Structure formats: structure tokens, C-alpha cells
Amino acid sequence: MSGKASEIPRAPGFTCATAVAISVVVSLALLAQPAPGQPPSGIVHPKNQRGMSLHELGEQLFAGNCASCHGSVGQGIENPRPNTGAGNTTGQGPDLRGVGAIAPDFYLRTGRMPLTSPGEKPERHAPFFNDREIRALTAYVASLGKGPPIPRPRPHGQSLSRGLDLFTDHCAGCHQVVGEGGYVTDTNVPVLDHATPREIAEAVRVGPYLMPSFSKRDITDHDLNAIVAYVRHSRHPTDAGGLGIGHIGPVPEGMVAWAVAGFVLVGVCAVLGSRLRKS
């Protein structure tokens, strides 16, 4: 036999495994939702804001960023029609007359507005406007009709057990009992870690997007304070048992059981036993 060293064929398993891995990553990427963004024309910030009064600023901001969907005087647009102003959004949006200051303050401070397109799901985002602009826009929208003011929740000293009771009754089905977020058919429900007391109170009263809205009859101010206190507490729940690993129960627990115990204990077995050696 000649001395030529023939190559040992590479097991197709290797290339197969890589192909599988690549296709998994690609399909995950394809299935992922596009991230929300600014209006296609971009946020319009009027020049020379310092020189403007709050009302003027609010008017200009509204005209440049909101009127395409909410109408030139905030009357709302029920049936979508092409925008006549800047950008090419087909305008469609609710009537803002009478929503007061509470709704615009919530949506703007949590970056849920403006949307890129009317059908987009509002999601939490860094605010698109600075504080003065938000106050201006809020004041402007509030001036369109009489509506509820920005709430001032007082969560201090409230009963956490009352908060847990109320939160479980009204909120946990969507938001998960310690606010870790969840799913409702066709939309996700946000995690509550970043919500400030004001935002929590606003969301409860406004009922943004698909969330039910609770008036003072449904949840009194006193009860709302308890809910706010509970939500704030649940940002850092009592982790007497150690690492919280997500506070949603068995899914991360199962992963930890397999990863930690699996690695560690199979590793110990590997140290103890011999490998299959060819003698």
C-alpha cells in the first residue's frame, strides 16, 4: 500500500449541525417583530423654542408631529387617508378633545407616542421630546377640551397586602402577579419595572392601547395609591430565597436546574468516570 495519507472524511454531522444552527438563527430573526421607531419623516422640533411661549410651542409640535393622525385640531381621524403634511403616514388616530393632560403626559413621557404608523403597537421607548416640549404638548392637548388632570399618587405608607389583593384582581392576569409582563392575544403586556408612580396612575386611568381603563368609581384614589405602592415594591420583590431569576416561576427554574445541576453534576461524573478509551 502506498504511503499516501488519505484524508479521513469529515463526518457530515459537522456541516449538518452548522446548517441547522444557521437556519434556526435566521428563522428567529425573520420571525422577530420590527422595532418601533419614529415617524418616517422624523420628529419635528421647531427651531427657536426658547423664544416661544409654551402654548406656541405646543401648537407647533402638535402640527408637526401629531396632526397627521390626530387631525389638525385633535378631532381624530377615523378612516385612514393620506397625510397632507410632511411625511407619508396615512393618518388615523383617536379624538383628543377631552382627554385632558393625563393621556398625553403618559404617552409622551413613556415614548409610546408618536407612532411610526397608525397600526403600530405603542411600546415603551425613550421619550422623543424633552421635558419642556412634553409640557407644551400636554398643555396644548389639554386645552382642546376639558379633561382629567395629571394624577398625583401618594404610595407612601400604603398597605402592600391591599395592593397585592387589588393588583391580583385587576392587573395580574395581564401583567403577571409581580409585574413581569405577559401576553394577551395579539399584543404583549409590558414589564412594570420602569414605571414611575405617576405613569402607573396615568396608565390605570387612561387604559392605553388595549389595557382596560379604571375610573375613580372602579378604583378609588386610595386604592390606586395602594396599587402604585405594590407595583413599586414589586420592582424588587422579597427574594428571601436568593437569586430571583426572573420571578416568574418554573420556566427559568427549569433552565437553572438543567444548566447548573446538569453541568455541575454531569461534570462531576465525567471527573469520576473514565472516558471510553480505545485500548
Add this chain to the structure above:
Amino acid sequence: MLRRAVGFLDERTGAAPFARKALRYLFPDHWAFLLGEVALYAFIVLVATGVYLTLFFEPNTATTTYHGSYAPLRGVEMTEAYKSVVDISFDVKAGLLIRQTHHWAADVFVAAIVLHLMRIFFTGAFRKPRELTYVIGVLMLLLTLPEGYLGYSLADDLLSGMGLAIGYAVALSIPVIGGNFALLLWGAPFPGDETFWSRMYIAHVFVFPILIGTLLAVHLALVASRHHTQFGRRGRQSERQVLGVPTFPGQTPRSLGLFFAVAATLFLMGGLIQINPVWLWGPYHVGESTNGAQPDWYLGWLIGALRLVPDFDVVIGDRTLVPNPFWGGALFPMVVFAALFAWPWLERRVSGDRRAHNVLDRPRDAPWRTAIGAGFLTWVFLIFFAGAADRIYVFLGISYISQIWAYRALVIVAPFAVLLVTRKVCLALQRAEAIEAEQEEAEHEAERAAAEPAVTSRG
């Protein structure tokens, strides 16, 4: 001294010959053979921590008010059962450590059994004369699932209470006898009658542990009686000769070391990583639920199945014959376990191999078995992952509805794809080895020829 002690015992029990045999019983040496021991040691930790917990748990659904040290529950009405678990967690010293260790041990116990089962399957250790050992093992796996389910349901928290409702629905969904069966177990329509909780308790702390313990003893006795299987190495290991490490002194420190490693891992997890923080969930009420509720991992395959089955009840007119949860919650696990139980005989039938085997196959040496096993596992794993699709959505943003459709397609297609690919891989590995062996042969031949003095050339 030692001699006297041994003498004392032997004269009164006659145990010396048995002890001598046992001390020198040979264990074939391979890391994968230790997985069953990991399960065994997890079981021991479970029993030890479980006994401790029975001293503090109150299996009683009478209503009471909480006045313990966890503030958000003070003044809240709850059952005695839930209260006792919160007390164990906050007001019994070392209570939370033992409780969490117990729960981690349960998760790890089932994981170890599954790994062990996979090893047994892919190496063909279930073949004659070990079919009985294998069946007992699968039976133990089957028993651990309700045992764990009952264990975490005893706490009567919001998450496990929702799980009990789902279990009730699956029992109800069995055609013809479902209503009777569910009422038999619960004593009354959900949430059950006053004795239900103490029945769960007795089942969990006594009936199931005794069953599992007895089966375990028989399983170990059978393993020793038929002797451990081994991988075949060229030379010393064969169908007749077992090569291994004696129980004493070689295997004992290893096994003991593994036991303490398992105990160490479980207690470290029990102290450092939180599991099932029932005080966060609150007590269970029929009219309440929370998002993100899931069963413990070893039942995740069932919630996946429940979510994947499309929305239909089998009806005639307006009468329901087969409610929806039956397919995913009852039929699916029955099929999986039936397949597991029947496999040794299925394989015998199809392969025609009825010989006894003491030497194991490497997975590549049995391409069909490995491929079918891999395909089957893929099927079950995909359904298992589907169970967490909503958390994947929350975490990664991939649409839940799209995921469900994707999984529905994958669970049909992927097992076959994996089967074909695995078979190819096994055959390719075999071929590669054969080529390598030929090469080595040739090289040895060449060496031998070179070493020999003046070879007379043949005509």
C-alpha cells in the same frame, strides 16, 4: 477490633459471604454510568428534606389570617396550607433552605432520570436480560411526574392552584369516564371537597414515595443480579467478561463523593437560588389567575401540547365527546409512555435480535435505534419548548401566534428530518472509523514487514 465487629455481625446475621461478594462486585467504569446514581442521590436528598418539611406543613384548607413576618401578606386571608408554607419560608429557621433544596432536588431528580434514560436507550442497555429493569425504571419516571406535581400543588399558591385546575380539566376530558374519574379524585367538582388536601398530602408523602422506593430497591437488585453492562473495548471486555472497579475500596469513595457532590449542589442551589417563591404569588382563589403561570419543567411538555392542539372539541350535534385538553394532556403522555414501555419488545420484533447482551452499543453502532430515539426526543422537546412560547414572546418579541404555527409545523416535520440526519451521521461515523481502522491495519502491516529480516519474495 474490626475483626471482632465483623465477627459479631456475621455470627448473628450470616452476612459475611454476601458482604464479601458485595464488596468486590465490579462496576464497569464510565462517566455515563453514574447518571442513575445522581438520580438515586437526589432521591435521598428529597426524602431527607421532605421528612423535615412534614414536621411543619399543615395539609388543611381551613381559612385563616396571616400574621407572620412577611409584610405584604399580613392580614390576608388564606388557607392553613399556604400559611404553613409561608411560615416555613420566613419564620422557621433553615425552613426556606430545606424547602428550596427539596424543590431543586425534585427538578434535578427528574432531569437525572431523563438523562439516565437517554443513556440507557442510546446504548441499548434495555435489551435482554434487562428488560424488566428498564420497565421498572420507566415506571419510576412515570411515578415521579405526579409526585412532583402533588408536591408543589400542596402549597396552595396562585400558580399551583391554576395547575390543579388544569389537571382537573385533563382528568375531565377523558372520554366516557372523565367526569367520574375527576370526581373520584377530587371528591367534588373543583376545587374539591374537604378531604382532598389531606389525600394529596398522603399521596405525596407516603403512597408515592413508598412505591418509588420499592421500585428503586427492586431496580437496584436487578441491576446487581444481572450485573452492569459495559462498553466493549478491544480485548478484555466482552459478553462473558466484565471489567470493572470493585465496590470496595475503588468504587465506594467515588460513589460517596458523587453523593456529597449532589448534596452540595442541591443545598447550594437551595440556599442561593430562589425557587417557587410562593409568598410572591399569593394564595389561590378560583376566580383569580396570573399571566406567566407554568408547571414545573417536567410537566412543561404537557402545557406545550395543550397550547399546540388547535381549538376543537369533538362534538356530535351540540354534545361534546372529546374535550380539547384530552389530546395534549392525556393522550400525548400516554402515547409517549406506551412507546417507552414497549420499546425493548418493538426493537426485538423489528431487528430480530433476541440474544442476551451484556456489551453496550455506542450510539453510532445502532443507527436506526439512535435515529428513531433522536427523532422521538425532537418531537417531545419541540412540544416542550412550545409551552414557553409566551415568555419567548415577552423576552424576544417573536409573535406568539406565529410561534404556535411554526411549532405545529415543526413537530410534524422536524422529527423525521432529525431521524434521517442522525442516521446519516451514525453511518458516516461508522464508515470513518472503518477507514481509520483499515489505515491502522495497513500501517501495522507495513511496520511488521519492515521489521522482519530479509523477506523471501514469493513467486
Add this chain to the structure above:
Amino acid sequence: MGFIGRAFLRLLHALSKAFAVLIALLHTVRPRRRQRIVAEGEPSPRWELAVIALLVGAACFAVMFIVIYAADWRRQTQLLGLAIGGAFALLATALIIASKQLVVSEELEEEYPEVGDPAEQLNVTQIVTETGSRMTRKRFLKGAAGAAGAALGAALIVPAASIGPVLDTESLYYSPWRRGRRLVDEEGRPYRATDISNTTFYTAYPENVDHEVLAAPIVVVRVVPDRLDLPPGRDDWAPEGILAYSKVCTHAGCAVSEYRKPLFPPTSPQPAFVCPCHYSTFDPATGGSVIYGPAGRNLPQLPLMIDDAGDLRAAGDFSGPVGPSFWGVRS
């Protein structure tokens, strides 16, 4: 006496000396050793030290556990876990090192047991058959014994039926709702029709009934009346558009605690109840019909009426059995 006597004495002396030497020799010669069973191994003093250190370390950790238990420090669970886990880990390491370095590694061979002992199998079979050879009516005896065994077995198992109402499934249809029963909230306060806004959902219970009955909790919503499209016969079930449905999902029994209420309907999914377990989605406007998810049966609807005081009351019982479906249940 004389010469012979002295010679004899000298002989005796010599003999006793020789004897003494012999005894001494016997003492110094070791007893013949038994053959070794366990192979010999080289000692490893360094590893011995390591194992001793680890064992002492494990002891220290175990003592720490006791100390921590007795004390009242914060993070007790974590400290206790570290202590006992550490003790076990060190002990495990000591044993693993011992297994590799302190005890001898032997690799021995022995024969596998025979698969089955045909001779003894024959003996066992023979014992049984020879016993049976005395009987003339074997088949009948076997049949009778089988019948006795089966019947006795059944008789012994039957009392288990006392665990639950096995034969009577009527209780699955039980509901505490009756015509005229008032709707109350979790605290027992009655719901008035004016309490029900159309922007959220409410959980209600029958007055003076245990809340933990499966058919007790209901969800109440208000829908614009001209959106209603209820099944036939339910025209008066929703006064002012106020609807009530069982809160227990017909799929697997979880509480249907999610409600989608669109702020701007033209761009959002329609209003619906959703169950957080497997996401069965029910449409309140069309009688609780399933619009997504694995549920196969509509959510049972409770007819409502508004009494003279403006309180909400049930106008009858549910449209169907509450809770998960079962064999024979009518949709």
C-alpha cells in the same frame, strides 16, 4: 555419677539453650501472611494531607452552619446554604481525591452471570406440574380460583369509590346562580348597573355564596348595544348592553382574567376576554364565542337583569355548564 552425670547435665544445658534459641527464632520469624485480596498501592502522603485539609475544612463549614443557625443574621438562607453546601462540597472533593489517589485503583475481571439457569428452571416447572398432577379437574379448579380471585379483588377495590361521587356526575352541572340573585364584588358590595363602565371588566360573585365554588365567579362588561350579536333566545340577557359570563375558562379551568379593551378600535384588535393559561380568547359581543386559542366551547353566559333599585341581578342560570368541558356536556 561423675563423668556421665556431668555430661548429661551439659547435654541438658545445651538442649535448653538450643530450645531457647529455637523459641527466640520462632518469635522473630513472622507468621505466614494470607494472600492479598486488595492490590497494593504506592502511598501518596501529599494527597493524604490534601484530603485531611479538605475534611477539616468540611468540618469547619459544618460548624459554621450551626453557628449561623443559632445566630440571627440577615440573609440566613443564603448563609446556611453556603455553609452546608460548602461542607458537602469539600467532603465530596476529599472523597473524589481519595478515590483517585488514596485508595488503590483496581481494574478486575470476572464473568457475567449466566442468563438463566435452565436446570433450575426445569426443576421449578417440574415442582409446580408434579403438584398439579394430583388434581383431576385442573381446568375447573383454575377457573373457580380465577373467579374467586377476580371477584375478591374487585370487592376489595370497590370501597375506593367512596373517595368521590364516582357514579353521579350531576354535581358537575351545579351552579349557585338563580334568578334574582344579586351580583356582588369580592367584598360583598352589590353591583349597580351604573357601576359598570364600558372601559373595563368586573369580577362578580353571587350574594351570600362561597366564592370558591367553580361556578361562582363571573366577569361583567358593558358593550355598546348595537354591537351585540348574541345567540338566539338571549335578546334580553344583556340589559343596557351589560353582559356577564362565567370567569372559568371552558378549556382547562383557569380564571379568565385578561380583558382587551381597545382605546382606538379602528387600529386595534376587538374587545375580548383572554385566559392567561393557554390564551383562549372569547368575544363578549357574540355570546362568549371562541375567537382564538384551544378552548372548544363558548364561555357560558349568565342572563342579567336590573332591579328597581338599580342593582344587577341574575335573570336565571348559565347558558351551559361552567368550567372545563367533559363527556356529554352540551355546548
